[in-house]
Amino acid sequence: MSLVLNEDQEMLKDTVRGFCRDQASVKVLRHLRDTRDPLGYSKNLWSEMCALGWAGMAIPEDCGGFGFGYGGLGIVLEETGRTLFPSPLVATVLLGATAINLGGSEAQRQHFLPAVASGELLLALALEETAFHNPARIVCRAEKSSAGFKINGNKTFVLDGHIADKLILVARTSGETDSKDGISLFIVDNNSAGLHIDRTWMADSRNTANIRCVDVEVTAADVLGEIDKGYEILEKTLDIGRIGLAAEMLGSIKEVFERTMEYLKQRQQFGVVLGSFQALQHRAALMYSEIELCRSAVRKAFSELDGTQENIPDLASIAKSKLSEVFELVSNEAVQLHGGIGMTDEFDIGFYLKRARVVQQCLGDAAFHRDRYATLNGF
Amino acid sequence: MEDSRHEEFRQDDFRKSTRAWLEENCPPAMRTPMPEDEIVWGGRNPVFKNPDSKVWLERMAAQGWTCPTWPGEYGGGGLNKAQSVILAEEMQRIRARNPLNSFGISMLGPVLLETGTHEQKMEHIPAIVRGEIRWCQGYSEPGAGSDLASLATKAVLDGDDYIINGAKIWTSYADKADWIFCLVRTDFEVPKHSGISFILFDMRSKGVTTKPIKLISGNSVFCETFFDDVRVPASNLIGKLNDGWAIAKRLLQHERTMISGFGLGGGRAARGSQNTGLEAVAMAYRGDQGRLSDPVLRDQIAQHRIDSEAFAFTSQRSAQEAKQSRGPNATSSMLKNYGCELNKRRYELLLRAMGTQALGWESVNPEDFGPQELAAARDWLRSKGNSIEGGTYEIQLNVIAKRVLGLPDMTSMLAKQEN
Numbered sequence: 001m002s003l004v005l006n007e008d009q010e011m012l013k014d015t016v017r018g019f020c021r022d023q024a025s026v027k028v029l030r031h032l033r034d035t036r037d038p039l040g041y042s043k044n045l046w047s048e049m050c051a052l053g054w055a056g057m058a059i060p061e062d063c064g065g066f067g068f069g070y071g072g073l074g075i076v077l078e079e080t081g082r083t084l085f086p087s088p089l090v091a092t093v094l095l096g097a098t099a100i101n102l103g104g105s106e107a108q109r110q111h112f113l114p115a116v117a118s119g120e121l122l123l124a125l126a127l128e129e130t131a132f133h134n135p136a137r138i139v140c141r142a143e144k145s146s147a148g149f150k151i152n153g154n155k156t157f158v159l160d161g162h163i164a165d166k167l168i169l170v171a172r173t174s175g176e177t178d179s180k181d182g183i184s185l186f187i188v189d190n191n192s193a194g195l196h197i198d199r200t201w202m203a204d205s206r207n208t209a210n211i212r213c214v215d216v217e218v219t220a221a222d223v224l225g226e227i228d229k230g231y232e233i234l235e236k237t238l239d240i241g242r243i244g245l246a247a248e249m250l251g252s253i254k255e256v257f258e259r260t261m262e263y264l265k266q267r268q269q270f271g272v273v274l275g276s277f278q279a280l281q282h283r284a285a286l287m288y289s290e291i292e293l294c295r296s297a298v299r300k301a302f303s304e305l306d307g308t309q310e311n312i313p314d315l316a317s318i319a320k321s322k323l324s325e326v327f328e329l330v331s332n333e334a335v336q337l338h339g340g341i342g343m344t345d346e347f348d349i350g351f352y353l354k355r356a357r358v359v360q361q362c363l364g365d366a367a368f369h370r371d372r373y374a375t376l377n378g379f
Numbered sequence: 380m381e382d383s384r385h386e387e388f389r390q391d392d393f394r395k396s397t398r399a400w401l402e403e404n405c406p407p408a409m410r411t412p413m414p415e416d417e418i419v420w421g422g423r424n425p426v427f428k429n430p431d432s433k434v435w436l437e438r439m440a441a442q443g444w445t446c447p448t449w450p451g452e453y454g455g456g457g458l459n460k461a462q463s464v465i466l467a468e469e470m471q472r473i474r475a476r477n478p479l480n481s482f483g484i485s486m487l488g489p490v491l492l493e494t495g496t497h498e499q500k501m502e503h504i505p506a507i508v509r510g511e512i513r514w515c516q517g518y519s520e521p522g523a524g525s526d527l528a529s530l531a532t533k534a535v536l537d538g539d540d541y542i543i544n545g546a547k548i549w550t551s552y553a554d555k556a557d558w559i560f561c562l563v564r565t566d567f568e569v570p571k572h573s574g575i576s577f578i579l580f581d582m583r584s585k586g587v588t589t590k591p592i593k594l595i596s597g598n599s600v601f602c603e604t605f606f607d608d609v610r611v612p613a614s615n616l617i618g619k620l621n622d623g624w625a626i627a628k629r630l631l632q633h634e635r636t637m638i639s640g641f642g643l644g645g646g647r648a649a650r651g652s653q654n655t656g657l658e659a660v661a662m663a664y665r666g667d668q669g670r671l672s673d674p675v676l677r678d679q680i681a682q683h684r685i686d687s688e689a690f691a692f693t694s695q696r697s698a699q700e701a702k703q704s705r706g707p708n709a710t711s712s713m714l715k716n717y718g719c720e721l722n723k724r725r726y727e728l729l730l731r732a733m734g735t736q737a738l739g740w741e742s743v744n745p746e747d748f749g750p751q752e753l754a755a756a757r758d759w760l761r762s763k764g765n766s767i768e769g770g771t772y773e774i775q776l777n778v779i780a781k782r783v784l785g786l787p788d789m790t791s792m793l794a795k796q797e798n
Binding site: 004264275297299321378 | 681781
């Protein structure tokens, strides 16, 4: 299995990098934040990305996609991660479309996936209920009703929750709170009666929402997969999501590290450039070494995802824990090594620090994944 | 297209014939895990604790497969890269032991093939392939450790010979070696990097003495080595006179690549093979209903294993990238450092997992400490040397900062040392 990008992938990378440099730099995120943009993403740029085929990258060809595999999506995520570019790529494509592709009926796949690829449909995964990722701890209940199911409960930290047309909502249909059995997935329209969606403002200026369900009615046709057996689809979706987020983090880490190295080579004190001090050189060299491991963890996960599909849970936890840890290290060091200017809002470095902490919590932080890895490996 | 398919057929043939040859020639005893004391080092007075290892070495050497990619004209296997990968895979498949451990193979040979004359290669390479000569490395000196280029052992021309005087230290297995590859100063008038030469000589030469150094682990793998008017033919000099530093650096890269392999132990033992992984040992001592009872230790072992896996992926990726260039590159410093640190972390965690059972020094009654328990303390102590030998941790960080990240030098002194 190759851990090096092939020619097609290199070309895609150049294209996305050019797009981000010219149109989707950190300025876009800054502008959305400063204007308190109600959508929190740029509709025009999203249309352009969809026209370039990036939303349909991992969607099979028979569902309106391009069948380029997750490796292609990973490259787009990595490059947009470099500029912290906020788009529906994570919530709609990486999580939403993956869940429907893996768990949906043929009718659901044909109905939703082409609309995702063309950019007409936005999705969100309504999963978390507490401040900590814990996919089996589902209290939100869906109870049988005359029309189908009636949902009651709260969701938090729902990525793109306030802009999504449809929510994929994780609810309990049977079993105890922490049981993996008895979890079901529902596709819920954002206009449903009893659905209250409140946007939340996070430190990284990316889109999230809190959601309250009060007697929200859904029909049997809105169920994704089988009743009580949603956890398997959810877990597979989450692992792909974790690997995708690791790719996005890899881009952010590389960018903030490169910016820091540039600064060390320019900034002069005591008549020499900062980068000539050995104390700083060693910190840079240690970060470089950790980043090399990050690149390998991400490449390996994608090569197996598009290849043998073996050990995906292990590889997802390796990537998500390693990248979360190293993004924390590198974003902290970036602020420290930039000195005072790194503390100013005018400089971009702070955006990376804030993003590091939020994306760390997305789908499980480093400690969550070390615990999961240990459990998966029997110790 | 036709060509690549043709190539594929040829590789399939090679795999079939290699598999058949190994099945026929690899003795069953050589398909079991190798205990430390059965490692074969070769040399003029070779030790074969297991008689089958002699048979195995002779058969592999006759094929040139102790050095699969070295040219056939010097006794090597003459295999191309793809074939050598197939050979390695097929050996791995039957868990065949490495027939020969040798500094001649891992360090001197590659450099000799790159820089030696035809006569020098004819003299030394076939003997390395067959494991007939055991080599040691004369680099560090009492006054030249990390600052290796300030070495003072001198070689003065006298007719057709050099007369060598000086002392080396940390010479691995000098007391067991037959020949030495040695850095000597041949010009005292020029900047320190410009007056060094690379020379080979027989350890039986008059005036060579060795003295083992007892280490904190109780073992003595390293020696002090003294040269007192040692007479060496001038034809034993490798490369150009006073050009030894370039050769020395090249050789250090090969050495780092070798040492970085230590770190793979943790990762590789992890999947598939039983009982060798750190977590398996920890479970044996501190497991409770399928889970490690100490949550902090559990978290740190998980972190170690995750890092080990990511490190193994990095070694694979580096090998794939190296195919596009030639030989080891600056990444070898990163791999060396990370591998060594992983190995050190592994032993620290092992001690914590085993408690006082890992801290026994000797066993008076058999029930005191088992052999693996006694090995734990010694191996832990040995691992401390990983980040000192082959260029210290700190020197590797300097190399990464400068060669990979392009950060500038603070002092010209450091610049000379590394460039």
